[in-house]
Amino acid sequence: MLKIALGQMEIIPGRPDVNTAAMLQMMNAARQQGADMIIFPEMSVPGYLLGDTWEQSAFLRDCEYYVQQLINGTSSGIIAMFGSVAVDWNKRNNDGRVRKYNAFFTAQSGKLLGGENYPYPFRIKTLLPNYREFDDDRHFYSTQKLAVELGIPVAELLRPIQVRTVHGPLSVGCILCEDGWYDDYAVKPAELLAANHPLDLLVNISSSPFTLGKNNKRNRLFSRQARKLGVPVLYVNNVGIQNNGKTVYTFDGCSTVYNRAGAVIAYCPAFTASMPVIDLDTAGGGMSRPAVAVPDDSGIDTVCQAVRYGTVAFLRSIGLERVVIGLSGGIDSSLAAALYAHILPPAQVLLVNMPSQHNSSTTKDLAAILASRLGCPYTVIPIQEAVDLTTRQIHQAELKATGQFQSLTLSPFMLENVQARDRSSRILAALAAAFGGGFTCNANKSELTVGYATLYGDQSGCLAALADLWKHQVYALAQYFNEEVYRDEIIPRGIFTLPPSAELSPDHAVDEGKGDPIIYPYHDYLFRAFVERWDRATPEDLLTWYLAGTLETEIGCQSGLSQRLFPGPAEFITDLERWWKLYTGMAVAKRIQAPPVLAVSRRVFGFDHREAQNGSYFTAKYLELKKQLLG
Missing domain, CATH: 3.40.50.620 (HUPs)
Known part of the structure; x- marks a missing residue:
């Protein structure tokens, strides 16, 4: 049995000194509990949402200093996996600034592992999200870009790290956060890793902000990956809050272990720093541990x-x-x-x-x-x-x-x-x-x-x-x-x-x-369609659904409500245009000057809902539908 500590820690953004001190304490505690390995989240040294602090060379050098402290800390015998920024001072990003990677480090016996037949002694994030609150591509160089630069297929850079344990060698696939959310990407890091190399474990270190209901989706996603790849998956996330100025994000942790059949066999409680040490039979794919039920995270109790x-x-x-x-x-x-x-x-x-x-x-x-x-x-x-x-x-x-x-x-x-x-x-x-x-x-x-x-x-x-x-x-x-x-x-x-x-x-x-003037049982759902739908609704969509008789189904409000509120299409259109003009008009100026908002939903005002003061616009199709409805 391999003893693995899940280092679900609270990360303080912009404080590599505080974070490293906490990690060293957890490494010592894990070693005292007999752990062979401890896994920390993505960007556990510097924090994740730091704005343009990444452009400060002094800060980058400070992060390198604290990474070395963690490497030195493995001399006591424990293996440490953690995330931080890695810097190649001899290369440049596309913006002309020094080359930075969102990196996955594995340290053992005072040294970094994984440098053999690889450009660096660490692994690099392959998929850099550039949506919602994420802005990774602004600051970091990806595995995909590095492969193009080196003139090799990206699969050649997706290699496991070989770890030596008292129970024998382990081949560990090391991926970072978005690398596990690859359904909509052409490159699928975890699948390429497993297809080209034998794996004993897949470890995903993440810094994944809370969204209502997201953990339910995360469990479905990683459970499917474990079944498809046929290996245990260990997901380690952080807790705490981080922000990008206008929006404050909570991080719920919910670090989870899946056996090779995709069942959850261990997890950390939400919004709580913790460090459970679990026994994992890597040879048996984690099948010796019983499955456990994971709490639903979509209810008002989670809110x-x-x-x-x-x-x-x-x-x-x-x-x-x-x-x-x-x-x-x-x-x-x-x-x-x-x-x-x-x-x-x-x-x-x-x-x-x-x-x-x-x-x-x-x-x-x-x-x-x-x-x-x-x-x-x-x-x-x-x-x-x-x-x-x-x-x-x-x-x-x-x-x-x-x-x-x-x-x-x-x-x-x-x-x-x-x-x-x-x-x-x-x-x-x-x-x-x-x-x-x-x-x-x-x-x-x-x-x-x-x-x-x-x-x-x-x-x-x-x-x-x-x-x-x-x-x-x-x-x-x-x-x-x-x-x-x-x-x-x-x-x-x-x-x-x-x-x-x-x-x-x-x-x-x-x-x-x-x-x-807001009729909340209806307008809550109309406004939500403007803001939170992945394919965000416009007046054109609303009129299309109104004509088709599917409006309430599409926006999720009570059936028949719009007919009770609006005697006819003229009243419906007047109401729709009133709120659309406000949403895309004066309300934008007000939101720009609003206080920071605490994020809960899939799309929150602030940096997550990027908008410009361009005024209201109605598409040609909308004007055609309006003319049709009003005769």
């Missing part, structure tokens, strides 16, 4: 785990120990309050209600009840006096131009935004400074999609922890907090039954059943 873990890690990473939350009495701010009061001592979460003349006693009372149940400090700071002052100042302002006086006025719609900005830019910002913390952005994904938030107002804050959740997910998560997290009705029932409303004008009077 809760990811949001909580990511928020805790983000606060820790920026050193924030206190937060201020604008508590309106609505579902979004109530969930934010319940979240932060659960991960911080309640005394360090300041809740503030900021009513204007349009806020009902209903929402004010609900906010106070929630604050009391959470045990957080709570205050009420009315804003109407400040709003009236702003209104007077603007109306009294005189603009001199060519000898004439021009007056300015604020429309009722403008006054809605004045209220939102007064709450955030004035009160919340000042309270956060006085309280010694930051203030939160409570926006949800539906609002961000169409810009239903005020720039420099409620679309401000240090982190938008809920901004990758559609409104129906916000309600589901709030209910989960009551039932499973607090096991009590912390969020009052009245907050769930209240119409969602900004309460910024008489048109938003909740006691009269008035609220947001």
Whole structure:
């Protein structure tokens, strides 16, 4: 039996010193537990999402220094497999900068393995993802490019590493993350490895961000690979958070071992640093261990785990120990309050209600009840006096131009935004400074999609922890907090039954059943089709489905809902164009200036949803379908 330690570690991006120290400690602990080998994730030394830090030669030299410390650490007898950047200072990337590889290192007895009959004593990532949050091709040179440069088939560079163990030699296929997700690539690294060389193990070291439901797909994918190749597959991923500026990603780990039949025989818990040592009968393909069931990762419990873990890690990473939350009495701010009061001592979460003349006693009372149940400090700071002052100042302002006086006025719609900005830019910002913390952005994904938030107002804050959740997910998560997290009705029932409303004008009077213009049971799914479909939907697609009678099936909302909401095609088209113009228009400018968003879904706003301020566009086919529908 080969004893293998799975080094599911928390990686701190940009801190090779901290990461290496943690790895050396884990290597020592694994050796004391009798492990023959320890496997760490991809880019475990430097971290993965580092932006253009990769362009700093001093940082690259630092990574080389710490890689050598890990190599030296194997002198104690343990074999270490890990990921880091590898540099060839004598060659250049396509951009003219020094050659860098996303590399897989294997060290034993103080030396690197795998350099015989190979250009380097490490293995190189073959498939460099350049979609979603990934930007590998910007910085790294791939096995494919190296093969072209050397004038040889890529298969010649896909060779296993021969490892010597007390149980005999092992032929280990070493691949990195995307190299295992090759279904849509012409080059299939794992299959080429197995076809040309006998393998005892296939090891995939990864730095794979969490996406809701992704681990289910990952298990299907790697299980199929293990069966097809006929060898055990070991997948090792990291935990922690990393970011690319506008988007904060959690890493769930979920490191897993599959036997040659594709069954899961060991796995690490999600969002938890751990180092299990498993016995693997490599000669028998791992068949001596019983199969184990892997938890489903597509439910609201996983959403809760990811949001909580990511928020805790983000606060820790920026050193924030206190937060201020604008508590309106609505579902979004109530969930934010319940979240932060659960991960911080309640005394360090300041809740503030900021009513204007349009806020009902209903929402004010609900906010106070929630604050009391959470045990957080709570205050009420009315804003109407400040709003009236702003209104007077603007109306009294005189603009001199060519000898004439021009007056300015604020429309009722403008006054809605004045209220939102007064709450955030004035009160919340000042309270956060006085309280010694930051203030939160409570926006949800539906609002961000169409810009239903005020720039420099409620679309401000240090982190938008809920901004990758559609409104129906916000309600589901709030209910989960009551039932499973607090096991009590912390969020009052009245907050769930209240119409969602900004309460910024008489048109938003909740006691009269008035609220947001977004009809969430329908628009959540319409907006999701714009954003999250792999083949993203446009008005042309929506009209095509509408004509075919398949709209609800395609976007996933309740059957027959669009017919109940829109009497005819004219009303449907008016609604569709309204939201499309906002999504591709003003909302883009707002998203560019929004706080960082915590990622949960398959497509999150920020770097994952790259967009330009180009304005709205309707295709020729759409205009033809519109003309057909409207006669």
